[in-house]
Amino acid sequence: xxxxxxxxxxxxxxxxxxxxxxxxxxxxxxxxxxxxxxxxxxxxxxxxxxxxxxxxxxxxxxxxxxxxxxxxxxxxxxxxxxxxxxxxxxxxxxxxxxxxxxxxxxxxxxxxxxxxxxxxxxxxxxxxxxxxxxxxxxxxxxxxxxxxxxxxxxxxxxxxxxxxxxxxxxxxxxxxxxxxxxxxxxxxxxxxxxxxxxxxxxxxxxxxxxxxxxxxxxxxxxxxxxxxxxxxxxxxxxxxxxxxxxxxxxxxxxxxxxxxxxxxxxxxxxxxxxxxxxxxxxxx
Amino acid sequence: xxxxxxxxxxxxxxxxxxxxxxxxxxxxxxxxxxxxxxxxxxxxxxxxxxxxxxxxxxxxxxxxxxxxxxxxxxxxxxxxxxxxxxxxxxxxxxxxxxxxxxxxxxxxxxxxxxxxxxxxxxxxxxxxxxxxxxxxxxxxxxxxxxxxxxxxxxxxxxxxxxxxxxxxxxxxxxxxxxxxxxxxxxxxxxxxxxxxxxxxxxxxxxxxxxxxxxxxxxxxxxxxxxxxxxxxxxxxxxxxxxxxxxxxxxxxxxxxxxxxxxxxxxxxxxxxxxxxxxxxxxxxx
Numbered sequence: 001x002x003x004x005x006x007x008x009x010x011x012x013x014x015x016x017x018x019x020x021x022x023x024x025x026x027x028x029x030x031x032x033x034x035x036x037x038x039x040x041x042x043x044x045x046x047x048x049x050x051x052x053x054x055x056x057x058x059x060x061x062x063x064x065x066x067x068x069x070x071x072x073x074x075x076x077x078x079x080x081x082x083x084x085x086x087x088x089x090x091x092x093x094x095x096x097x098x099x100x101x102x103x104x105x106x107x108x109x110x111x112x113x114x115x116x117x118x119x120x121x122x123x124x125x126x127x128x129x130x131x132x133x134x135x136x137x138x139x140x141x142x143x144x145x146x147x148x149x150x151x152x153x154x155x156x157x158x159x160x161x162x163x164x165x166x167x168x169x170x171x172x173x174x175x176x177x178x179x180x181x182x183x184x185x186x187x188x189x190x191x192x193x194x195x196x197x198x199x200x201x202x203x204x205x206x207x208x209x210x211x212x213x214x215x216x217x218x219x220x221x222x223x224x225x226x227x228x229x230x231x232x233x234x235x236x237x238x239x240x241x242x243x244x245x246x247x248x249x250x251x252x253x254x255x256x257x258x259x260x261x262x263x264x265x266x267x268x269x270x271x272x273x274x275x276x277x278x279x280x281x282x283x284x
Numbered sequence: 285x286x287x288x289x290x291x292x293x294x295x296x297x298x299x300x301x302x303x304x305x306x307x308x309x310x311x312x313x314x315x316x317x318x319x320x321x322x323x324x325x326x327x328x329x330x331x332x333x334x335x336x337x338x339x340x341x342x343x344x345x346x347x348x349x350x351x352x353x354x355x356x357x358x359x360x361x362x363x364x365x366x367x368x369x370x371x372x373x374x375x376x377x378x379x380x381x382x383x384x385x386x387x388x389x390x391x392x393x394x395x396x397x398x399x400x401x402x403x404x405x406x407x408x409x410x411x412x413x414x415x416x417x418x419x420x421x422x423x424x425x426x427x428x429x430x431x432x433x434x435x436x437x438x439x440x441x442x443x444x445x446x447x448x449x450x451x452x453x454x455x456x457x458x459x460x461x462x463x464x465x466x467x468x469x470x471x472x473x474x475x476x477x478x479x480x481x482x483x484x485x486x487x488x489x490x491x492x493x494x495x496x497x498x499x500x501x502x503x504x505x506x507x508x509x510x511x512x513x514x515x516x517x518x519x520x521x522x523x524x525x526x527x528x529x530x531x532x533x534x535x536x537x538x539x540x541x542x543x544x545x546x547x548x549x550x551x552x553x554x555x556x557x558x559x560x561x562x563x564x565x566x567x568x569x
Contacts, residue, residue: 004476009371009383012364012447016386019444023401024389030404075301078294088560090298092552095501097305099548100312103507103525104541107533108308111315111323118311118324161305211392219394222507226529236396243400243512250404257397268392 024261030254043255050238050256057235060149060224061217064156065164068213069206071157072164076205077198079165080172091169094162102159106226109155113145113227120145147229155223156213163212171205172198211267219260235260309545316538323535334543337536346524347540353435353510353520354503357442362496364443365450370484372451373458391448398445399512406437406513433515441513442503449502450495457491458484504544 034040047054079090097105112118120142123129129140145151175198183193221236228234235256242253311323316334320327337343372380372387390398410431420426465487469479485492507522514523525537 005374005480006371006376006379008367009375012368012371013383015364015444015447016383019402019405019440020386020389023398023405026404026408027397027401071301074294075298078298081291081294088556092556093302094305096549096552097309098501098505100309100541100545101505101507101522101525103522103529104312104537105308107525107529108311108323110529112308112311114324116324121324158304158308161301215392215394219396221396222526236394239396239400243403253400254404257400260394261397264392264394264397268388 027254027257027261030251031258032255033251035251043252044259046252047256047259053233053235053238056149056232057218060153060156060232060234061214064153064160064217065210065214067153067157068161068164069210072161072209073168073202073206076165076169076172079169080175087173091166094165098162103222103226106155106159106223109151109158110146110226113151113154115142115144115146117145119143146227147231149228149232151227152224152232152234155227156217156220159223160213160216163216164209167208167212168202168205171202175201207270215264215267218263312538313542313545316535316542318535321535323533323538333535333539336534337539340534340536342519343521343524343534343536343540346519346521349435349438349518350504350521353438353442354500356439357446357503358496358500360439361443361446361499362450362492365447365495365499366454366488366492368447369451369454369458369488370480373455387448387451390445391452395506395508396512399441399509402437402441402444402509403433403512406433406440433513433518435514435518438510438514438518438520441509442506445506445509446499446502449498450492453495453498454488454491457488461487 031043032039032041034042079087082090110117114120123143124141129142132138132140179197179201180193183197188196218234219236219239220234221240224232224234224237239253239256239260241247242249242256315323315326317329317331318326319330319332368387372383375383410433414430417428417430420428461484465483466476466479469483470476474482505522507520507526510520511523511526514520519527521540525533528534528537
């Protein structure tokens with residue numbers, strides 16, 4: 001019976017070979033070859049020109065991940081402490097924004113952060129600019145927000161925060177409460193309980209949240225283009241340009257994509273190293 | 285006293301985070317009723333953009349493509365993913381572990397890497413195929429349709445990134461299932477096919493449903509993978525929004541998002557109310 005059932009997986013294994021493994025093999029082949037077809041390492045050495053884009057991508061993605069963790073952990077923790085009705089509503093509320101296309105939500109941020117956007121209108125309405133100008137003798141009419149690294153980080157935090165909250169929440173909610181009680185019985189105060197029991201046990205959730213925020217952040221191209229105003233190019237923009245943009249060069253694009261894949265593999269390895277990552281990643 | 289203050293503080297904090305998450309969405313909804321064409325200046329209430337929306341062929345076409353590809357991909361991926369999960373479950377550990385790792389690749393990989401790799405694969409395969417067709421035509425006067433990026437590749441891409449989510453939702457339910465149930469059903473006279481449909485499927489149904497929901501969400505929300513696999517003629521809603529952001533986004537888009545958001549809200553409320561009722565009914569029993 002059991003062995004017969006395993007045949008159910010055969011079509012999908014073939015599918016995976018065609019649409020998961022073969023495309024990745026293609027990327028590897030393209031990354032190590034020239035347009036003529038010969039083997040080369042040029043695509044990798046040429047990436048040196050783009051070192052500034054690499055550092056910017058990593059820097060912004062790391063900052064966004066850290067901010068997501070700092071906001072997301074307390075939210076997940078607070079949610080887990082509430083009653084079941086509140087929890088249900090809150091987790092729906094966190095999922096819900098994902099149903100509005102992320103480009104649109106990002107575009108909405110554009111109209112908030114613009115030069116004549118809502119935030120600047122609000123600041124001038126409350127007289128903030130007049131105050132600053134009279135205090136410092138400057139002549140500011142608006143804050144420049146679009147086109148700054150801060151706007152890109154904001155976009156990433158905004159779009160990927162749910163990916164941080166939900167895995168952490170799902171770990172904390174499953175936490176064995178008797179462990180907390182045992183720690184208290186043994187004389188731990190609430191800070192110690194958090195430090196020695198709750199936090200270490202929620203580590204798998206944190207790791208999966210960090211991966212789920214960091215990977216899309218480092219590879220984004222739409223957010224950086226919309227909120228970065230073309231000045232904050234990231235790795236995703238670079239890859240996109242090699243395939244569909246002006247600088248058509250799929251070989252270089254593949255090489256960059258390969259580097260990104262290696263980063264993901266390292267992240268995955270780290271997660272598996274620290275615990276059952278597979279189970280946690282299920283919680284979207 | 286102290287705990288209630290902490291509780292208030294934590295609720296306040298959550299409220300602020302929700303405000304942050306919903307502010308842009310509220311903005312979209314409010315300005316979809318704006319008479320002017322700005323997302324910043326309010327010119328009075330009107331349904332102008334809703335009527336415009338239903339007359340806009342391009343936007344409606346892309347909405348149709350999005351819904352069609354998402355629905356088809358969800359149905360196919362849910363069926364395929366459920367069967368695959370059962371197959372993996374029944375497999376020996378030695379085989380299952382590496383296959384599950386491969387299964388996780390599309391979920392773990394950055395979207396852009398998945399998109400680019402599929403794009404390369406489709407383009408190269410089709411180039412080979414179209415070359416073959418040309419050769420057949422010139423030397424044997426046989427012909428076959430030439431293949432290009434389009435709705436078909438878009439659908440293939442969506443199915444392939446959806447299946448892993450279905451599997452990862454169905455798998456835990458399979459593990460929770462009592463292994464003896466299937467044997468018991470067969471002892472009681474079921475064929476293994478009947479045992480499968482009448483025992484296994486109902487047991488793992490919650491996993492299948494949540495897997496399908498997640499697959500549909502991922503499909504509707506996807507931009508990056510579609511962008512690389514749809515070719516130039518086919519366009520999903522996300523893709524037309526993206527091409528609009530290069531110039532100016534029409535408030536029609538606000539209107540369509542408001543409609544979609546409203547539909548999802550109603551659906552989610554219904555699902556949750558039903559779930560809550562089901563749980564209560566279970567408790568009473």
